[in-house]
Amino acid sequence: MRLLLVEDDSLLRDGLRNELDRAGFSVDTASTAREARLLGEQEAYQVAVLDLGLPDGSGFSVLSDWRDRKIRFPVMILTARGNWQDKVNGLKLGADDYLTKPFRNEELIARLHAIMRRSEGRVESALRAGDFLLDENRQSLQVPDGTEHLLTGTEFRLLRCLMSRPGQLYSKEHLIEQLYSLDDSPNENTIEAYIRRLRKLVGHDVIVTRRGQGYLFNANA
Amino acid sequence: MRLLLVEDDSLLRDGLRNELDRAGFSVDTASTAREARLLGEQEAYQVAVLDLGLPDGSGFSVLSDWRDRKIRFPVMILTARGNWQDKVNGLKLGADDYLTKPFRNEELIARLHAIMRRSEGRVESALRAGDFLLDENRQSLQVPDGTEHLLTGTEFRLLRCLMSRPGQLYSKEHLIEQLYSLDDSPNENTIEAYIRRLRKLVGHDVIVTRRGQGYLFNANA
DNA sequence: CGCCAAGCTGAAACGAGCCTGAAAATTGCC
DNA sequence: GGCAATTTTCAGGCTCGTTTCAGCTTGGCG
Numbered sequence: 463m464r465l466l467l468v469e470d471d472s473l474l475r476d477g478l479r480n481e482l483d484r485a486g487f488s489v490d491t492a493s494t495a496r497e498a499r500l501l502g503e504q505e506a507y508q509v510a511v512l513d514l515g516l517p518d519g520s521g522f523s524v525l526s527d528w529r530d531r532k533i534r535f536p537v538m539i540l541t542a543r544g545n546w547q548d549k550v551n552g553l554k555l556g557a558d559d560y561l562t563k564p565f566r567n568e569e570l571i572a573r574l575h576a577i578m579r580r581s582e583g584r585v586e587s588a589l590r591a592g593d594f595l596l597d598e599n600r601q602s603l604q605v606p607d608g609t610e611h612l613l614t615g616t617e618f619r620l621l622r623c624l625m626s627r628p629g630q631l632y633s634k635e636h637l638i639e640q641l642y643s644l645d646d647s648p649n650e651n652t653i654e655a656y657i658r659r660l661r662k663l664v665g666h667d668v669i670v671t672r673r674g675q676g677y678l679f680n681a682n683a
Numbered sequence: 684m685r686l687l688l689v690e691d692d693s694l695l696r697d698g699l700r701n702e703l704d705r706a707g708f709s710v711d712t713a714s715t716a717r718e719a720r721l722l723g724e725q726e727a728y729q730v731a732v733l734d735l736g737l738p739d740g741s742g743f744s745v746l747s748d749w750r751d752r753k754i755r756f757p758v759m760i761l762t763a764r765g766n767w768q769d770k771v772n773g774l775k776l777g778a779d780d781y782l783t784k785p786f787r788n789e790e791l792i793a794r795l796h797a798i799m800r801r802s803e804g805r806v807e808s809a810l811r812a813g814d815f816l817l818d819e820n821r822q823s824l825q826v827p828d829g830t831e832h833l834l835t836g837t838e839f840r841l842l843r844c845l846m847s848r849p850g851q852l853y854s855k856e857h858l859i860e861q862l863y864s865l866d867d868s869p870n871e872n873t874i875e876a877y878i879r880r881l882r883k884l885v886g887h888d889v890i891v892t893r894r895g896q897g898y899l900f901n902a903n904a
Numbered sequence: 905c906g907c908c909a910a911g912c913t914g915a916a917a918c919g920a921g922c923c924t925g926a927a928a929a930t931t932g933c934c
Numbered sequence: 935g936g937c938a939a940t941t942t943t944c945a946g947g948c949t950c951g952t953t954t955c956a957g958c959t960t961g962g963c964g
Contacts, residue, residue: 485920500785503785503786503787504785504786504787504843505787506787521945613937614940614941615940615941616940616941617940631821633705635705648941648943649942649943649944650921650946651922651923651942651943652941652942654921654922654924655923655924655941655942655943656941657922657923658923658924669921671923672949673794673835673919673920673921673922673949673950673951674835674836674920674921674922674950674958675822675836743919807920812947835950835951835952836951837951837952838951868950869953869954870953870954870955872911872912872953872954872955873952873953873954875910875911875912875913876912876913876952876953876954877952878911879912879913879914892910892911893907894909894910894911894960894961894962895911895962
């Protein structure tokens with residue numbers, strides 16, 4: 463789940479990146495408006511966290527720029543406490559939520575999950591496909607016979623990607639883009655290795671290989 | 684589906700070629716205006732991607748040259764950010780779309796499909812001929828009795844070519860040109876072999892042989 | 905009618921892509 | 935710093951899509 467974090471204060475940025483990493487996001491960071499615009503246009507994120515106070519221009523301009531270009535991932539705005547005006551402007555420009563500093567990391571993450579669910583038109587915090595249930599909070603998978611498997615971080619993110627649209631074909635390249643941030647892309651074989659491990663849980667035929675094209679999740683196999 | 688990629692930056696060029704390859708195009712590349720003019724005139728492309736910044740003359744000259752010579756494949760122009768003038772000039776000269784760097788590869792590919800559909804006067808992303816339906820996304824063929832067949836990469840590209848203009852005669856030579864890039868052309872018998880496999884799906888008489896001339900798709904056979 | 909060229913066909917050869925088990929590297933934690 | 939869990943890589947084997955081959959059939963032409 464790719465996330466773009468736009469924050470100029472390096473201390474806060476690194477702290478947040480760390481926190482978001484552990485929460486299962488693939489984080490890219492930008493520290494300037496310029497960088498933010500570029501990355502937002504070039505890469506496919508599921509969500510962005512945008513601090514309004516940037517050295518080379520307000521975060522607003524970044525946001526409106528993205529929206530002009532029909533870039534549509536949900537955006538969470540960060541701003542200093544109690545700035546009424548900012549909130550109105552932000553939401554007007556199409557921000558999806560708004561958080562005043564200081565805040566607790568758990569709250570940020572919870573709200574991020576919320577706006578992402580909303581943007582996918584989802585209500586519950588678990589992903590269902592056939593008799594498979596992927597629990598976002600417990601990072602676990604419930605299989606048709608009822609047993610629950612705890613997943614490692616990467617297992618979870620890969621499976622979430624596949625299960626988010628059952629039947630949809632995902633190339634290995636695309637999956638790598640989704641699971642990792644820009645600056646560390648592993649070998650494609652890594653995906654094959656994880657597919658193998660997931661198949662041990664869900665059953666071999668539930669994840670279908672389309673040779674030369676990619677993989678897809680097929681709940682009724 | 685042949686595509687001419689004109690881009691002088693070798694890094695970007697190779698990256699794009701890769702991406703376009705996977706998207707099912709047979710890509711030839713040119714890195715200079717001279718090369719671009721030549722290939723555009725000599726070969727039959729369905730679409731071209733043209734960077735404006737070339738070492739030996741602007742991409743504009745290439746485009747106007749093509750258009751003067753009544754070469755009519757759709758052209759997607761690439762240019763640096765926010766150059767209004769370029770956009771106006773480009774569209775005036777008969778470019779079909781315009782993308783500013785940087786951009787996301789998915790966007791480029793989506794837009795390429797769009798301008799190609801437009802240039803063929805087609806709207807949906809599936810190709811219909813009689814009761815046959817070729818689905819670009821699923822890379823599959825629906826036959827008159829309703830069953831869906833998944834196609835391999837080459838089967839798909841060949842069938843797409845034939846179905847794009849039902850009744851149109853295509854020589855084996857021409858089909859090879861369409862399916863493969865300049866630097867790897869297989870034996871003509873390869874086409875015969877694939878025709879045979881497609882006939883097993885669509886029915887023998889739906890693909891008509893014109894001895895010494897080629898093949899054509901005839902939906903009502 | 906008989907010859908030749910073009911096309912058809914089944915099978916085999918080839919190679920890229922995928923799978924697999926294990927080893928190596930990395931990360932997190934005490 | 936050392937241990938355990940996780941992630942990533944590697945090498946080998948296997949599968950399937952692609953291409954070729956050789957023999958056969960068909961159609962056109964004298």
